[in-house]
Amino acid sequence: MNRTALAGIVLMLAALVGGGLYLLQMGPGDDRFAQCRSGRIGGDPAQLGGPFTLIDETGATVTDRDVITGPTLIYFGYSFCPDVCPLDNARNAEAVHLLDARGYQVLPVFISIDPGRDTPELLAEFTGYMHPRMLGLTGTPEQVRAASRAYRTFYSVQDMEDPYYLIDHSTFTYLAFPDLGVVEVFGRDMTPEEMADRVACFADSFRVKLTHPR
Incomplete structure (x- = not known):
């Protein structure tokens, strides 16, 4: 791994650790989602997430307010990713299917960090394989850089001269709510069943089950 990639990972981990320390400093009555957290990965909504303007699968320009209208799972990756992205998004999609069966409608979102190759049409094909409601954004x-900075994610292209270039990137999934922003960060070790249980807990604490227009 090159020095640029290593530096990016260090900065990303520092942001996540800072968010975790923030949560540990909060009193029991200050965190409305305390009973939903595992304590493994945490984030301060004031530090993770924020405004973005991107392009959806139809070519329309959308903002974070257009996208995050209810419980939303957000993942940064790219459709040419050979292994991690398909597995992580399949896990997210399965968790959303489980939540659908329990009456919770959660929007899975896939934000591409590869705008040079990921056209809206390609994203529509990728997300269509995952879940009929998954939304691809480029x-x-x-x-894309502005959205990545808002969520403290990391990505680095290995070799732009190679048409089949790979991208090093972070692999967290963010749970966000309207007006609150990010309320939890899930790692790759989370199973679909565990994620569904945790998201349901957060949704119940939020006291809202919104229906997305998609």
């Missing part, structure tokens, strides 16, 4: 390189 944008200009500047828009």
Whole structure:
């Protein structure tokens, strides 16, 4: 791994650790979602997430307010990813299917960090394999970088000269609610069943089961 990639990972971990320390400093009555947290990975909503402007699968420009209208699972990756992204998004999709069966409608979102190759049409094909409600988002390189910075994610292209280039990137899934932003961060070790249970707990604590327009 090159020095740039290593530096990015260190900065990302520092942000997540800072968010975890924030949660540990809060009193029991200050965190409305305390009973839903595992304590493994945490994030302060004031530090993780934020405004973004991107392009959806139809080519329309959307903002975070258009996308996060209810419980939302957000993952940053790319459709040409050979292993991690398909597995993580399949896990997220399965968790959403389990939540659908329990009456919770959660929106799974896939934000591409590869705007040079991930067109809206390609994203629609990728997300269509995962879940009928999964939303793919792309944008200009500047828009994607801004969204990545807002969520403290990391990505680095290995070799732009290679048409089959790979991208090193973080692999967290973010649970966000409207007006609150990110309330939890899930790692790769989370099973679909565990994720569904945790998301349901957060949704119940939020006291809202919103229906997405998609």
